[in-house]
Amino acid sequence: xxxxxxxxxxxxxxxxxxxxPLGPDRNVDAPATPEPDSKRxxxxxxxxxxxxxVILDGTIVNIALPSAQRDLGISDSGRQWVITAYTLAxxxxxxxxxxxxxxxxxxxxxxxxxxxxxxASALGGAALDPWMLFVARALQGxxxxxxxPSALSLLTTTFTDPDERGKAFGIYGALxxxxxxxxxxxxxxxxxxxxxxxxxxxxxxxxxxAFLGALAFLEHRPGQPGVRLDVPGALLGSGGLVAxxxxxxxxxxxxxxxxxxxxxxxxxxxxxxxxxxxxKRAESPLLPLRILMDRNRMGSFATMGLATAGMxxxxxFLTYYxxxxxxxSPVKTGLAFLPMSVAIAVGATQIAARLLPRTAPRxxxxxxxxxxxxxxxxxxxxxxxxxxxxxxxxxxxVLGLGMGLTFMPVYATATAGVAPKDSGxxxxxxxxxxxxxxxxxxxxxxxxxxxxxxxxxxxxxxxPAQQDSAAESMVHGFTxxxxxxxxxxxxxxxxxxxxxxxxxPRRTHRETEA
Numbered sequence: 001x002x003x004x005x006x007x008x009x010x011x012x013x014x015x016x017x018x019x020x021p022l023g024p025d026r027n028v029d030a031p032a033t034p035e036p037d038s039k040r041x042x043x044x045x046x047x048x049x050x051x052x053x054v055i056l057d058g059t060i061v062n063i064a065l066p067s068a069q070r071d072l073g074i075s076d077s078g079r080q081w082v083i084t085a086y087t088l089a090x091x092x093x094x095x096x097x098x099x100x101x102x103x104x105x106x107x108x109x110x111x112x113x114x115x116x117x118x119x120a121s122a123l124g125g126a127a128l129d130p131w132m133l134f135v136a137r138a139l140q141g142x143x144x145x146x147x148x149p150s151a152l153s154l155l156t157t158t159f160t161d162p163d164e165r166g167k168a169f170g171i172y173g174a175l176x177x178x179x180x181x182x183x184x185x186x187x188x189x190x191x192x193x194x195x196x197x198x199x200x201x202x203x204x205x206x207x208x209x210a211f212l213g214a215l216a217f218l219e220h221r222p223g224q225p226g227v228r229l230d231v232p233g234a235l236l237g238s239g240g241l242v243a244x245x246x247x248x249x250x251x252x253x254x255x256x257x258x259x260x261x262x263x264x265x266x267x268x269x270x271x272x273x274x275x276x277x278x279x280k281r282a283e284s285p286l287l288p289l290r291i292l293m294d295r296n297r298m299g300s301f302a303t304m305g306l307a308t309a310g311m312x313x314x315x316x317f318l319t320y321y322x323x324x325x326x327x328x329s330p331v332k333t334g335l336a337f338l339p340m341s342v343a344i345a346v347g348a349t350q351i352a353a354r355l356l357p358r359t360a361p362r363x364x365x366x367x368x369x370x371x372x373x374x375x376x377x378x379x380x381x382x383x384x385x386x387x388x389x390x391x392x393x394x395x396x397x398v399l400g401l402g403m404g405l406t407f408m409p410v411y412a413t414a415t416a417g418v419a420p421k422d423s424g425x426x427x428x429x430x431x432x433x434x435x436x437x438x439x440x441x442x443x444x445x446x447x448x449x450x451x452x453x454x455x456x457x458x459x460x461x462x463x464p465a466q467q468d469s470a471a472e473s474m475v476h477g478f479t480x481x482x483x484x485x486x487x488x489x490x491x492x493x494x495x496x497x498x499x500x501x502x503x504x505p506r507r508t509h510r511e512t513e514a
Contacts, residue, residue: 039217040158044168046213047151047158050114052175052182053206054144054151057086057121059183059315061137063330064196071196074130084249085134089141090148091435092242096234098149098428099286102421103229106150106157107218109424111211113147118207125200136200145428152427154218156415165412170353173407174345182341184315185334192331233286236275243268244436248443256447291418291426296361299499300414303365305433306492307406309441310485311372314379314399317449317478318392325384325471339393340400347404361409362500368405369493375399376486380479384471406492413502441488445481453477 061068061082069079101109120143124136152172159168190198247264254261279285292298315337322328322336352364375398382391411430418426457473 039219040164042213042217043158043219044155044171046210046217047155048171048175049206049210049213050110050147050151051172053117053203053210054148055175056183056186057140057144057203060187060190060199060202061086062319063184063187063334064191064199067191067196068133072127072130072133074133078130080249080253081130081134082137084246085137086141086144087249087435087439088242088245089138090144091141091245091432091439092238093142093145094149094428094432094435095237095241095287095425097145097147098153098425099229099234100146101150101153101424101427106154106424107214109146109150110154110218111214113143113150114207114211114214116143117147118204118211121200121203121207125197125204127197140203148431149424149428152411152415152430153423156418156423156427157420158219166353166356166408167349169356169412170349170408173352173411174348174404182338184319184337185331188330188332188334192329228284230278230282230284230286233275233278233282236271236278237286240268240271240275241432241436243271245439248439251443251447287425287429288422291422291429294417296416296500296502297414297426299362299496299501300365300410301429301433302499303369303406303492303496304410304414304430305437306488306495307369307372307403307410308434308437309444310376310488310492311399311403312438312442312445314376314485317445317481318379318396321382321475321478322388322392325475326388336388336392337396340396343397343400344404344407347401348408349404351401352405352408356409356412356504358504360500360504361413361502362496364409365406365496365500366493368402368407369489369496370402371405372399372402373486373489373493375402376482376489379482380486382475382479382482384475402489406496413500416502441485445484448484449477449481451477452480 065079065082068074068082074082097109097113117140120136120139124133124140127133127136155168155172159165186202187199190196190202243264247261247268250258250264251261275287276289279287279289292301318337319333322333323330328336347368352368355364375395378391378395378398386392414430415423415426453473453476456476457469
């Protein structure tokens, strides 16, 4: 089924002449223009199910980790690898996964990713020792790196009508933003009422259901002609990203003064510099630099990275606050985050999706980031005596609404106007900025919080009861980190307002008459 070039344009960015929708004076009634795929909304269900599974797995294991550690005898120094093995493989291989989708076909890559993710999850759930679990988590990350870019690129090529595209990306953005919080709920329920292994086993039926749905509802899209795999570029790019993500993850337990941390971060930057040089010279680059040179696209990438850097610390800080200070159980802690997921869904699907067809994307992005920063400012007022309903809940609702307003136009604008042969790698780049931003933000904000807590504890020596003093110091660290988070989110608002110049999507003459 062929597509007219002018009808292939996505709805948002309008960064090139070819990406603009048809006007009333152009060939709007050409018989070659295809009708929308009647199965496209079922395709969205399948894509969303796979996306939710990948996002869930970033946090669902967090609450189950203490139980897994006791069961398998994982040392305190080794438990971080349950998380790190996943993030390293996922973050480091995303660019490669995106190019594989362009090379062999998005549906085929999607199906491989689903089956591999299900098998790796089953292996992890059946783990008999720590190393078996570590390997399974790394394999989950590897197949997730195939799955996530192909899912987003399938969404991009399936929905091209402005209104439908807004709704589809609204749902996708809601899952991307709220899935992590939902993972805390699911992880708590499965751990408390079954056991930690089900936080991994649960992926198997989800992946198999998505696999069957993909066979039935996803259109086969072969690999793009002329696309080849740049092996040296893949090694440099993946190696650089792995080194950076690993360096950030080691900065927390080892400290920023650690020679290993310095070596990893420096090595990652050197490899990424080599990767950039390689992409300029390669005949078929892994990440064509033309993707990064588009102002709207790069502005969206940067906004995504800063938004996740400012947001991901919330899960870490509030999880500790709710459980340690307020005494919540794992299940109650997970449920406490649900309002944030609901707010993200409302912001993405009910507000941003309705406004984007007639509103410039940067207006939504900047407004969302300012709103999210306001939610962070509310959290700066936390104390050991604060209540959930009076302080935490309002902050989560405002923060979630702002994130929903931001994520939806970011995804839509970053993937708009992309040539079919670059759809997979562009989708992977969005997810890479999200992953690296979240990793960097968590480490940096945790360092800020720990340092502020230590300073507060030193000033409080000789004060009231030691336990109360420790709790106050911890909460003080959280409030200081919340100010930093608010600053990062305001920076994201500034970047989106200045860098993203795309206009609101325009409807075609036929769409207006309909």
